[in-house]
Amino acid sequence: MQILPYIAPIGMLLLSNVFMxxxxxxxxxxxxxxxxxxxxxxxxxxxxxxxxxxxxxxxxHTVYSAAQLKTIQEVITLLIFxxxxxxxxxxxxxxNHFVGFALIVSGAYFIFKGPL
Known part of the structure; x- marks a missing residue:
């Protein structure tokens, strides 16, 4: 399994979020x-x-679903912001910010966990 397709999009999204x-x-x-x-x-x-x-x-999108990509982006947004x-x-x-962020991260867990 190649790791680059999993890591590269996250790194690029980190940098893009700094600009945004x-x-x-x-x-x-x-x-x-x-x-x-x-x-x-x-x-x-x-x-x-x-x-x-x-x-x-x-x-x-070659390794993540669109929902997973969006979730990654939102978690990155919270960290960068x-x-x-x-x-x-x-x-x-x-x-209050940390509690709200924790709830969003817990939602991200369910996006990546898969079907219940």
Whole structure:
């Protein structure tokens, strides 16, 4: 069994999510900039996200179902966004965030577990 088709999509989705998080939320530190400039900059950043996400999903679909790929993406989103919120935006995560994230991760478990 080759491991690359299982790992490569996850790595690519990790990187794509870093780009998308900055495209969607990075501008929150620059609220003094005109909205149109922020939109154009965000689209420019999102281009690189798509350059990683589309091939990641295409490659990943050879070994994962679409539901599994989406679940992987959502779990990655939570991890990347949590770090981004703390390190870049200076926000704090509360116990409520961790409980909510844990519930989402428990849902991911059932996606990968297979039929009951």
């Amino acid at each position: 998080t900055f495209a969607w939320y990075g501008h929150l530190k620059f609220t003094n900039k005109p909205l149109m400039i922020v939109i154009i900059a965000s689209w420019g950043i999102a281009f690189f996200e798509y350059c990683l996400a589309v091939p990641a999903n295409r490659l990943g 949590s770090g981004f919120s703390i390190l870049y935006l200076g926000e704090k995560l509360t116990i």
